[in-house]
Amino acid sequence: xxxxxxxxxxxxxxxxxxxxxxxxxxxxxxxxxxxxxxxxxxxxxxxxxxxxxxxxxxxxxxxxxxxxxxxxxxxxxxxxxxxxxxxxxxxxxxxxxxxxxxxxxxxxxxxxxxxxxxxxxxxxxxxxxxxxxxxxxxxxxxxxxxxxxxxxxxxxxxxxxxxxxxxxxxxxxxxxxxxxxxxxxxxxxxxxxxxxxxxxxxxxxxxxxxxxxxxxxxxxxxxxxxxxxxxxxxxxxxxxxxxxxxxxxxxxxxxxxxxxxxxxxxxxxxxxxxxxxxxxxxxx
Amino acid sequence: xxxxxxxxxxxxxxxxxxxxxxxxxxxxxxxxxxxxxxxxxxxxxxxxxxxxxxxxxxxxxxxxxxxxxxxxxxxxxxxxxxxxxxxxxxxxxxxxxxxxxxxxxxxxxxxxxxxxxxxxxxxxxxxxxxxxxxxxxxxxxxxxxxxxxxxxxxxxxxxxxxxxxxxxxxxxxxxxxxxxxxxxxxxxxxxxxxxxxxxxxxxxxxxxxxxxxxxxxxxxxxxxxxxxxxxxxxxxxxxxxxxxxxxxxxxxxxxxxxxxxxxxxxxxxxxxxxxxxxxxxxxxxxxxxxxxxxxxxxx
Numbered sequence: 001x002x003x004x005x006x007x008x009x010x011x012x013x014x015x016x017x018x019x020x021x022x023x024x025x026x027x028x029x030x031x032x033x034x035x036x037x038x039x040x041x042x043x044x045x046x047x048x049x050x051x052x053x054x055x056x057x058x059x060x061x062x063x064x065x066x067x068x069x070x071x072x073x074x075x076x077x078x079x080x081x082x083x084x085x086x087x088x089x090x091x092x093x094x095x096x097x098x099x100x101x102x103x104x105x106x107x108x109x110x111x112x113x114x115x116x117x118x119x120x121x122x123x124x125x126x127x128x129x130x131x132x133x134x135x136x137x138x139x140x141x142x143x144x145x146x147x148x149x150x151x152x153x154x155x156x157x158x159x160x161x162x163x164x165x166x167x168x169x170x171x172x173x174x175x176x177x178x179x180x181x182x183x184x185x186x187x188x189x190x191x192x193x194x195x196x197x198x199x200x201x202x203x204x205x206x207x208x209x210x211x212x213x214x215x216x217x218x219x220x221x222x223x224x225x226x227x228x229x230x231x232x233x234x235x236x237x238x239x240x241x242x243x244x245x246x247x248x249x250x251x252x253x254x255x256x257x258x259x260x261x262x263x264x265x266x267x268x269x270x271x272x273x274x275x276x277x278x279x280x281x282x283x284x
Numbered sequence: 285x286x287x288x289x290x291x292x293x294x295x296x297x298x299x300x301x302x303x304x305x306x307x308x309x310x311x312x313x314x315x316x317x318x319x320x321x322x323x324x325x326x327x328x329x330x331x332x333x334x335x336x337x338x339x340x341x342x343x344x345x346x347x348x349x350x351x352x353x354x355x356x357x358x359x360x361x362x363x364x365x366x367x368x369x370x371x372x373x374x375x376x377x378x379x380x381x382x383x384x385x386x387x388x389x390x391x392x393x394x395x396x397x398x399x400x401x402x403x404x405x406x407x408x409x410x411x412x413x414x415x416x417x418x419x420x421x422x423x424x425x426x427x428x429x430x431x432x433x434x435x436x437x438x439x440x441x442x443x444x445x446x447x448x449x450x451x452x453x454x455x456x457x458x459x460x461x462x463x464x465x466x467x468x469x470x471x472x473x474x475x476x477x478x479x480x481x482x483x484x485x486x487x488x489x490x491x492x493x494x495x496x497x498x499x500x501x502x503x504x505x506x507x508x509x510x511x512x513x514x515x516x517x518x519x520x521x522x523x524x525x526x527x528x529x530x531x532x533x534x535x536x537x538x539x540x541x542x543x544x545x546x547x548x549x550x551x552x553x554x555x556x557x558x559x560x561x562x563x564x565x566x567x568x569x570x571x572x573x574x575x576x577x578x579x580x581x582x583x
Contacts (some may be wrong), residue, residue, distance in 0.1 A: 004388055006385075010388065021421055021425030036327040113539065144341075256425075267414075
């Protein structure tokens with residue numbers, strides 16, 4: 001009994017552990033770099049002789065890949081959820097649901113490979129004729145979007161399936177067709193679940209590492225055009241971690257300062273998502 | 285994360301079909317179809333592309349050779365395969381008992397009115413959404429604090445165990461919740477203590493669901509590379525890992541490393557290793573589904 005409670009309590013220890021593991025090296029970092037310079041500086045060059053620690057380029061890199069990812073994942077995921085919940089026959093659903101489950105189960109390093117060796121050179125450059133280099137936030141963002149489609153689709157579908165059939169019947173009895181019923185009755189009734197799915201997808205997009213580490217590039221710059229290469233927060237952590245980073249050095253501490261920023265951003269997003277999930281539970 | 289339970293079928297609303305042929309409705313349906321086509325097509329192209337790139341390297345050398353910087357044509361995933369086996373087995377040993385214990389506590393014993401139990405619940409759902417790479421940073425910090433080497437199998441397993449712990453806890457809770465109250469009441473009425481009831485009745489009845497959830501969680505750990513990147517540059521390993529304190533690399537890390545190299549031969553061996561890894565994941569998922577379909581009791 002105590003052992004069982006202890007196992008559950010371990011989760012709290014883990015959270016406290018994460019907090020301190022990120023905070024302690026970050027405190028060392030902020031002893032050498034002013035926090036305002038870190039948050040507002042637009043030049044990220046931590047390993048240069050004239051080192052500069054402005055995190056803005058990494059944040060804009062993350063913003064680009066996340067925005068492109070959501071631009072794909074939200075419409076595609078929502079449409080898939082709508083079709084599965086409102087239109088599909090049992091047989092179609094039995095075929096399509098596993099496709100989404102398989103998409104959800106593919107490791108992100110495989111998506112990274114796909115972005116680097118197929119989407120960028122073949123799909124974007126050869127087929128669509130878009131001029132971009134080996135690395136671009138566009139290719140990384142597009143594939144990131146495909147990766148989080150199942151997140152949006154499965155949670156939205158759960159929310160839409162949970163809408164009582166009586167609401168649909170009422171709408172249809174009043175003469176609305178199926179599309180109108182979906183748009184005007186089912187969507188509004190499921191809106192908190194749909195929003196939660198989008199916010200969770202957002203948090204996954206911000207925290208995703210392997211795709212951006214492989215396909216977005218390692219040049220930390222303020223990206224103005226999605227065809228450019230850029231580095232995200234997670235991409236910087238991955239790149240620096242695979243190199244030599246001795247604990248206690250400024251490089252090592254930089255890693256954790258960026259990690260702390262990433263953790264705080266995703267935590268805020270998750271707390272917002274949790275609020276929406278609580279709201280959906282109250283409705284039905 | 286897609287819930288295992290099948291969705292409830294919506295009612296068949298045939299009555300609505302006559303007004304569903306307006307141009308707007310048809311355009312809407314076509315848009316839905318297009319979205320699904322994007323998902324299906326992406327999956328197909330991804331698999332076909334990996335297979336075309338990698339088929340020339342799907343040979344025994346992939347399984348038996350170590351990786352090589354000098355001869356990329358002969359590079360193999362031997363150390364990565366063994367490393368993945370070591371790390372995932374250790375992860376299973378660490379995460380599954382802890383996850384089941386925590387899940388049982390929260391579902392069967394915890395008084396959800398108490399503030400500390402609510403704190404634990406909120407906390408677990410938050411942990412499930414923490415970026416994977418943060419678990420690597422936690423483990424690196426932990427290893428540094430206790431003076432443990434961070435480039436070893438044990439560190440990798442700790443990072444992955446922490447990553448999948450919330451998944452196993454949630455799977456355990458769902459399976460335990462599905463066991464009907466009558467079984468508990470019957471056991472208690474026969475004089476069993478609550479602890480005996482859980483151990484002899486509730487847990488055995490929930491095992492198929494827990495096993496399915498655990499295998500799916502382990503398959504996620506198998507494909508995860510991000511947290512392991514933080515545990516050192518464990519990419520060039522040309523020896524068999526031989527214990528918890530041994531250096532290691534894993535399949536996804538090795539794939540990441542190969543895919544980052546400029547030579548085309550490395551790209552080929554990367555996609556061959558991707559096929560291998562996807563094959564392994566397929567087997568694990570098939571086993572999970574088999575357990576679910578065969579042993580899950582319907583009450």
